[in-house]
Every structure is written in structure tokens, then in C-alpha cells.
Amino acid sequence: MSQTVTDFEVHDIRFPTSEQLDGSDAMNTDPDYSAAYVVLGTDTGGAQGHGFCFTIGRGNDVMAAAIETLRTHLVGRPVPRDAAALGALYRELTHDSQLRWLGPEKGVMHMAAGAVVNAAWDLAAKLAGQPVWQFLAGMTPQELVSLVDFRYLTDALTPDEALALLRAAEPGRAERTERLLAEGYPAYTTSPGWLGYDDDKLVRLAEEAVADGFTQIKLKVGADLDDDIRRLALARTAVGPGIRIAVDANQRWDVAAAVEWMRALAPYDPYWIEEPTSPDDVLGHAAVRAGQPVKVATGEHVANRVVFKQLLQADAVDFVQIDAARVAGVNENLAILLLAAKYGVPVCPHAGGVGLCELVQHLSMFDYVAVSGSREDRVIEYVDHLHEHFADPVVIRDGHYVAPRTPGFSARMLPDSIAAHIYPRGPVWQARLTAEETH
Amino acid sequence: MSQTVTDFEVHDIRFPTSEQLDGSDAMNTDPDYSAAYVVLGTDTGGAQGHGFCFTIGRGNDVMAAAIETLRTHLVGRPVPRDAAALGALYRELTHDSQLRWLGPEKGVMHMAAGAVVNAAWDLAAKLAGQPVWQFLAGMTPQELVSLVDFRYLTDALTPDEALALLRAAEPGRAERTERLLAEGYPAYTTSPGWLGYDDDKLVRLAEEAVADGFTQIKLKVGADLDDDIRRLALARTAVGPGIRIAVDANQRWDVAAAVEWMRALAPYDPYWIEEPTSPDDVLGHAAVRAGQPVKVATGEHVANRVVFKQLLQADAVDFVQIDAARVAGVNENLAILLLAAKYGVPVCPHAGGVGLCELVQHLSMFDYVAVSGSREDRVIEYVDHLHEHFADPVVIRDGHYVAPRTPGFSARMLPDSIAAHIYPRGPVWQARLTAEETH
Numbered sequence: 001m002s003q004t005v006t007d008f009e010v011h012d013i014r015f016p017t018s019e020q021l022d023g024s025d026a027m028n029t030d031p032d033y034s035a036a037y038v039v040l041g042t043d044t045g046g047a048q049g050h051g052f053c054f055t056i057g058r059g060n061d062v063m064a065a066a067i068e069t070l071r072t073h074l075v076g077r078p079v080p081r082d083a084a085a086l087g088a089l090y091r092e093l094t095h096d097s098q099l100r101w102l103g104p105e106k107g108v109m110h111m112a113a114g115a116v117v118n119a120a121w122d123l124a125a126k127l128a129g130q131p132v133w134q135f136l137a138g139m140t141p142q143e144l145v146s147l148v149d150f151r152y153l154t155d156a157l158t159p160d161e162a163l164a165l166l167r168a169a170e171p172g173r174a175e176r177t178e179r180l181l182a183e184g185y186p187a188y189t190t191s192p193g194w195l196g197y198d199d200d201k202l203v204r205l206a207e208e209a210v211a212d213g214f215t216q217i218k219l220k221v222g223a224d225l226d227d228d229i230r231r232l233a234l235a236r237t238a239v240g241p242g243i244r245i246a247v248d249a250n251q252r253w254d255v256a257a258a259v260e261w262m263r264a265l266a267p268y269d270p271y272w273i274e275e276p277t278s279p280d281d282v283l284g285h286a287a288v289r290a291g292q293p294v295k296v297a298t299g300e301h302v303a304n305r306v307v308f309k310q311l312l313q314a315d316a317v318d319f320v321q322i323d324a325a326r327v328a329g330v331n332e333n334l335a336i337l338l339l340a341a342k343y344g345v346p347v348c349p350h351a352g353g354v355g356l357c358e359l360v361q362h363l364s365m366f367d368y369v370a371v372s373g374s375r376e377d378r379v380i381e382y383v384d385h386l387h388e389h390f391a392d393p394v395v396i397r398d399g400h401y402v403a404p405r406t407p408g409f410s411a412r413m414l415p416d417s418i419a420a421h422i423y424p425r426g427p428v429w430q431a432r433l434t435a436e437e438t439h
Numbered sequence: 440m441s442q443t444v445t446d447f448e449v450h451d452i453r454f455p456t457s458e459q460l461d462g463s464d465a466m467n468t469d470p471d472y473s474a475a476y477v478v479l480g481t482d483t484g485g486a487q488g489h490g491f492c493f494t495i496g497r498g499n500d501v502m503a504a505a506i507e508t509l510r511t512h513l514v515g516r517p518v519p520r521d522a523a524a525l526g527a528l529y530r531e532l533t534h535d536s537q538l539r540w541l542g543p544e545k546g547v548m549h550m551a552a553g554a555v556v557n558a559a560w561d562l563a564a565k566l567a568g569q570p571v572w573q574f575l576a577g578m579t580p581q582e583l584v585s586l587v588d589f590r591y592l593t594d595a596l597t598p599d600e601a602l603a604l605l606r607a608a609e610p611g612r613a614e615r616t617e618r619l620l621a622e623g624y625p626a627y628t629t630s631p632g633w634l635g636y637d638d639d640k641l642v643r644l645a646e647e648a649v650a651d652g653f654t655q656i657k658l659k660v661g662a663d664l665d666d667d668i669r670r671l672a673l674a675r676t677a678v679g680p681g682i683r684i685a686v687d688a689n690q691r692w693d694v695a696a697a698v699e700w701m702r703a704l705a706p707y708d709p710y711w712i713e714e715p716t717s718p719d720d721v722l723g724h725a726a727v728r729a730g731q732p733v734k735v736a737t738g739e740h741v742a743n744r745v746v747f748k749q750l751l752q753a754d755a756v757d758f759v760q761i762d763a764a765r766v767a768g769v770n771e772n773l774a775i776l777l778l779a780a781k782y783g784v785p786v787c788p789h790a791g792g793v794g795l796c797e798l799v800q801h802l803s804m805f806d807y808v809a810v811s812g813s814r815e816d817r818v819i820e821y822v823d824h825l826h827e828h829f830a831d832p833v834v835i836r837d838g839h840y841v842a843p844r845t846p847g848f849s850a851r852m853l854p855d856s857i858a859a860h861i862y863p864r865g866p867v868w869q870a871r872l873t874a875e876e877t878h
Binding site for chain 2: 059062099101104255256279310
């Protein structure tokens with residue numbers, strides 16, 4: 001049977017979330033959560049692969065244009081179904097020398113490669129009849145190592161070291177898979193903490209989070225210190241002393257400001273400070289970590305495996321926050337999971353946005369089964385927005401992600417949702433743009 | 440008189456340079472040198488501002504799309520003519536929170552901001568009747584400091600420190616301007632060293648470079664060690680012992696490979712090793728610098744001022760290689776010049792490509808007059824390609840850049856060159872694409 005990629009559709013999909021200030025923080029005050037979305041079509045019984053990048057509005061068209069440049073690497077080529085083909089595709093997309101110039105391996109072009117790589121994983125896992133986490137966890141250590149691009153990593157992690165890590169985790173795979181299916185994977189929620197929410201909404205949502213079984217919440221900070229102290233104190237009162245409250249500055253500070261601000265918040269026992277400064281600033285994160293008592297987390301805007309490598313080499317972070325759609329897809333995130341395991345640093349993914357929870361749960365679950373072998377001090381972010389647009393949305397039960405059983409990467413958006421939110425010609429946007437013109 | 444930006448034209452311009460292997464190196468084997476080009480039109484007596492990003496072919500359309508997203512920040516707004524307005528424009532373009540998500544401050548979106556910022560500088564300098572280097576060098580230290588975004592820099596350089604540096608250089612400005620106009624600024628040439636050239640062409644071009652007055656040349660390395668040794672030995676014989684031969688690996692190696700390779704080349708006395716590894720790898724560059732005897736240079740792919748800051752903090756480089764069109768324009772390069780001056784590291788710009796020599800000469804000349812105050816151990820790269828397409832091309836005399844006297848940023852491409860090379864509908868490409876189809 002011929003198995004060929006026959007189609008490559010790209011959509012600019014945007015949700016008008018800025019109207020409710022969902023997702024508002026100290027740096028991102030009016031986001032319209034968006035996805036540059038790609039669908040790989042095949043001649044294999046109608047099987048499709050779905051992938052996307054997450055953006056916050058303007059520029060989503062640039063992402064769509066970047067994804068378009070990758071079309072010729074897919075259409076007319078065999079469907080990548082195994083580790084060898086998925087490794088080759090990832091290398092081809094990130095090593096296209098003309099496109100690499102636009103990064104290299106960062107920003108728009110790198111995220112576009114990630115969307116396409118992830119779509120290929122969605123397709124391959126569907127054809128294998130497994131959710132991505134289980135498809136990955138069924139690969140041999142050698143196959144997993146072959147998926148990784150070790151270029152620029154070998155001063156921190158060699159292929160042999162990666163193989164040894166994966167082999168050490170091999171014996172417990174079956175048992176951990178069972179436990180994962182029975183218990184799920186711990187989650188924390190950011191839903192109470194957006195900066196645009198008033199105090200009453202913050203307290204109400206914090207109380208609801210505890211009632212729903214979450215043992216960790218997160219608040220946005222960094223716009224005003226007095227506000228942050230008041231909000232953190234209110235949240236602490238609402239949830240009690242046993243619940244972890246992480247705080248997130250979304251890159252707001254320079255090193256000295258981060259140190260000073262976090263010393264002021266430390267009495268309210270924040271669990272971690274996330275993105276205290278520029279995601280490019282490895283040495284800055286190390287200085288922040290050394291200069292104040294709160295643990296440091298970052299990663300949602302870290303451009304690639306080379307920067308993650310350095311954050312680990314420099315003892316700059318206590319938690320690695322991978323994002324499923326910022327780097328070049330499953331393959332590069334596997335490299336980051338391996339680096340974190342080598343350095344013994346827990347991975348606590350960034351999620352939220354559009355479909356990021358759906359994707360990243362697979363990576364953490366795979367990490368538990370086949371890489372780190374642990375859920376200790378590990379939590380996946382959960383935000384309760386926009387899941388209704390997905391065909392296989394995440395399921396949260398008692399503060400845990402329930403392991404998905406549907407084949408694929410949980411990445412398929414519902415056709416009606418896509419049609420309604422295409423920018424600018426979908427009906428959701430036509431109504432708004434017409435209203436603006438009338439104003 | 441009303442002074443408003445009234446027009447914002449964007450062009451996808453490509454040159455079929457891959458046919459001659461000009462620009463070929465260990466990572467970029469078949470570049471088609473390209474520019475995503477923006478023209479700001481005004482109602483001010485027909486004055487225009489010209490700016491661009493440089494790419495090597497595919498993806499130039501993505502850059503053009505990224506530049507397009509910035510249109511609304513310019514059109515209908517007052518023409519930015521002074522430090523206050525040029526500082527405000529730069530901040531507005533790089534702090535647009537929705538677009539910032541696509542970086543932040545790196546890759547496609549950041550280069551697009553740079554193209555537009557540089558076009559604004561071209562326009563402002565023209566209206567001031569000065570070349571950009573002199574327009575900048577005529578600003579007060581306070582005005583120059585106001586152009587910089589110190590966010591994420593203050594652990595290495597505060598506004599007060601920058602002000603002190605600029606004030607210390609103030610007394611000699613007039614004398615250095617005279618010397619610059621009389622003597623020019625030292626250049627080195629990469630023209631002999633492209634990997635796609637055979638040994639005869641290498642030797643011939645190296646001899647010509649010395650005859651033309653250059654005291655430094657550069658060779659591409661990194662594809663094959665035996666070839667590199669042979670080529671470096673040939674070049675050394677051709678130019679003699681008194682000429683500096685820099686080598687450039689274009690990010691080819693991991694840390695250990697870079698150390699090993701450069702130890703093997705060291706007997707042939709290479710002057711610097713450029714881009715030994717990933718431009719994101721601050722700690723890697725520091726390890727390469729510590730592990731072998733050759734000086735280390737990097738910067739043409741360094742994403743932003745935050746990474747340059749760390750390269751300096753970590754003692755990772757001997758030379759800072761700014762690029763006029765990789766970061767967010769004149770303003771961000773001013774930050775990098777100030778950082779380099781603070782750390783006492785010479786700036787030796789990357790150039791070549793399309794129009795990069797034309798732009799970056801202004802920054803080095805300004806640096807000499809008003810920031811570092813020195814030309815010692817400083818050279819601007821020169822490549823003798825594609826200058827014929829510019830209205831005010833660089834002039835090289837006896838191995839030196841002659842200081843431009845035409846108002847603006849030397850960024851204007853000739854209308855006929857633009858029309859011929861628009862991709863894909865310009866005649867140069869129509870002929871090629873038709874020939875490909877016929878094949």
C-alpha cells in the first residue's frame with residue numbers, strides 16, 4: 001500500500017481572548033490566543049496529522065507563512081512512521097540551511113518546524129494506534145537516542161550517556177505505565193492568577209482550585225510589588241499553608257530587580273519564581289537563583305536545547321519548563337528531557353495557550369515512563385481555557401491529568417472551531433472587524 | 440510642514456548566488472543571497488527611508504511577511520527625526536507584546552524590527568543631511584543613552600555607566616572624525632576563502648587581496664580538517680607571515696571538536712576562529728576560548744544584546760562581531776557597542792551578504808568617533824559581492840573603508856536591481872523558473 005503525504009493545509013486561527021483578560025500578565029497585557037495550525041493529509045485511509053504553534057495574536061500570519069515554507073519537505077514524500085523516519089524529518093526541517101539562517105534554531109522558523117514535526121508525530125502515533133506518550137514509551141533506547149540531534153550538546157550529554165539513562169529506566173516501564181493509567185500525572189493550575197483578574201475573582205478561583213484537588217496554584221506577578229504582596233497574601237489565606245503557590249514574572253525584571261522583588265515576596269512562601277528575567281539570560285538566571293531564597297523555573301520561551309543545556313550547566317534553574325510548541329517538536333523536547341534527567345532537575349511543563357496542555361501531557365507522561373522514571377516534584381501546568389475546541393481534550397481528575405488513550409497527540413481541533421476562528425475571514429472575526437469599522 | 444510616514448513598501452529580493460558558490464561555507468552550501476526590503480515613504484519632499492534584512496534564499500518571504508506586520512506602527516505617524524523619536528520607535532517595535540511572543544527579541548520578528556528601525560534611521564539621517572555615522576556621532580551622550588533599551592543589561596551596564604563611557608569619548612570626537620575622513624576604517628576581506636572555491640582561485644584571490652592593501656583575509660573551515668590544513672598552508676604561503684588569516688567555522692562544531700580542530704590548525708597561525716559553535720552557546724564559546732590558543736570571535740548570528748552581554752560577562756570572546764541587520768537595528772547595536780566598550784573587547788563587524796557592508800561601516804565609524812574611540816585591532820569585514828546594486832556602495836581604498844559622505848545609511852538599492860530580482864516575478868527569476876520547468 002502506498003503511504004504518502006498528499007496534502008499540507010495551514011490555517012491562521014485566533015481566539016478573541018483579550019476581551020476577558022484571560023492570559024494577561026505583566027508582559028502580555030492583551031493576548032488573543034492563537035494557533036498557526038497545520039494538517040498533513042495522506043493517502044493512507046484518510047489518516048491525518050495535526051500540529052500547531054501557539055501565539056498571542058498579531059504575527060500568527062507570519063507563523064503560518066513560516067509553516068508554508070516547509071510544505072515541500074513533506075508533500076509527495078513517504079509518511080514518516082518510525083523512529084528512523086521521524087528523526088530524519090526533524091533533522092531535515094531544522095538543517096535546511098537557507099531556512100536555518102532565519103534563526104538559527106529559534107523564533108518563528110524554529111516554531112514552524114516544531115509544528116510540522118509534531119504533526120508528523122500525531123500522524124505516526126495514530127497509524128500505530130497509540131497515544132504519543134505510549135508510542136514513544138514503546139521505542140527502544142537506541143530508537144529514542146536516534147531521534148535526538150546531539151549537535152552542540154555533547155559537552156553536556158553524549159549519545160552514550162543518553163543511552164545509559166534510557167536503559168536504566170527500561171526495567172520499570174511496564175509498572176509505571178500501569179500506575180500512570182491508574183493515577184494520572186499531577187497538575188497545577190494557573191487559572192486563578194492572571195493579572196487582569198480582581199481580588200474577588202482571584203480568591204474565588206484559588207478556593208475552587210483547592211476544592212478541585214489541586215495542590216499547587218500559580219499567580220502572575222511583576223507589575224506592582226504592593227499588588228503582588230496583597231494578592232499573594234490573599235491567595236495564601238484562601239488556600240492555606242499546605243498548598244504550593246508558584247509565582248510568574250513573565251520576564252519582567254533585570255537581575256537586581258528580580259532578587260529584590262523575590263526577597264520581598266519570600267515571607268509569603270512562593271514555591272518558585274518563573275521567568276524572572278530574559279529567557280536568553282543563562283547567567284542572569286544563575287544570579288537570580290543565587291541571590292534570593294525562592295526556587296527558579298524557566299523554559300516556556302527558551303529557544304532551543306542549547307539554551308536549556310546551559311541553564312543546566314550553570315545551575316541556573318530548579319525546574320525545567322518545556323513547552324510542546326516552542327522548540328522543534330517532540331524530538332528536541334526529548335533532548336531536553338534527557339538533559340534534565342542527566343542533571344537531575346525536574347521537568348514541569350508550561351501549558352495553557354491553545355492546545356499546549358493537550359500536547360505536553362504526552363511528553364511528561366513519556367518522561368515518567370521511560371526517561372526520568374519519576375513524578376516527584378513534577379507537575380504539568382493546567383489552564384482551563386479553550387479545551388472545548390479540541391476533539392480529544394485533556395481530562396483533569398482530582399488535580400491530575402488523566403493519561404490519554406486515544407491514538408495521536410490530542411492535537412486535532414474541531415472543524416467547526418477552525419472554521420469559526422480563521423483570521424480574518426471566520427465569522428467570529430468578521431463580526432468583530434465589522435463592528436470596529438462601524439465605530 | 441506636515442511630516443508623516445505615508446507609505447510602507449516591502450519587497451522580496453533574491454540574487455541567484457548559489458550558481459557561483461559565492462558565500463558557500465561549511466553550514467551554508469548553496470545560498471541565494473536575498474534581502475527582505477522595506478521602503479518608508481513620506482510627505483516630506485519625497486524623502487524615503489530604506490532598510491532590509493539579509494537572508495540566504497528560502498524564507499525571505501517569511502521575513503517580508505514579518506516586516507508587513509509592523510506597517511501600522513509607521514504609516515500615518517510622524518516621521519521620527521531625532522533621538523527621542525528613534526528611541527521610542529525602537530521600543531514600540533520590540534515591545535509590541537503580541538509580536539514579541541514570536542521571539543522574544545530573536546529570529547524572524549526581531550530582524551524585521553531591525554529592518555524597519557534601520558529604515559527610520561536612513562530617513563532621519565537623510566533629513567538631517569548627514570550619513571548615519573555622523574548623524575549618530577553628533578548626538579549628545581544623553582541622547583545616545585536614551586536610544587538604548589537597558590532592560591536585561593543593568594547587571595553588566597547601567598545607563599550611568601554608559602553615559603560615563605560616552606562622555607569620556609566626547610573630547611576627541613572632532614579629531615577622530617577628521618582622521619576617519621582622511622584615512623578611512625580598516626577592512627579585511629573574505630573574498631578568497633569560500634569553501635566552494637578551488638585551490639587555484641583561493642591562492643589567486645589571496646594574492647590579489649594583499650596587492651589591494653588588505654592586511655587580513657579570512658578562510659572558511661570546518662568541512663574537512665585535511666582540506667583546511669592544505670588551504671590554510673596555501674594561503675599562508677601566498678600572503679606571507681605578516682598578513683592575518685582569520686578562519687570561520689560557521690557554527691560547525693561542538694566544543695570538543697572545536698578545541699581539537701583549532702589545536703590542529705594553530706601551527707598555521709590563524710588570527711581568530713569565528714563561530715566555532717552554536718551562536719547561542721555562551722558557555723561553549725568560553726570553553727573553546729579556554730581550550731585552545733586561537734582567539735575567538737562570534738556575533739553574526741547572535742540573536743540580541745542579552746546574548747552579547749553574556750559572551751562578555753563570561754570572557755567567551757576576543758572579538759564582538761556585530762551584524763547590522765540581525766538585531767533590532769541601530770539602537771540595539773548601540774547597546775552592543777557600549778557593552779563591548781565597557782568590557783574592552785574590540786568590535787569587528789560581520790558584513791557581506793546583501794548590503795551588510797554598506798550598513799555596518801556606519802556603526803564602526805560611529806564607534807570610533809564617539810564610543811570606543813579606537814581603531815586598534817578593529818576591522819570591518821569586506822566581501823566584494825553585489826555592491827553594484829546599491830546607489831551609494833561602499834568604497835574600499837588601500838584596504839580601508841572610505842567614510843561615506845552621502846546622507847543616510849547607504850541602504851538604497853537601485854530601482855532596476857529591485858525590479859529585476861523581485862522573487863518570483865522579477866525577470867531574473869522568471870527566466871530561471873521557466874528553465875527549471877522545461878527541464
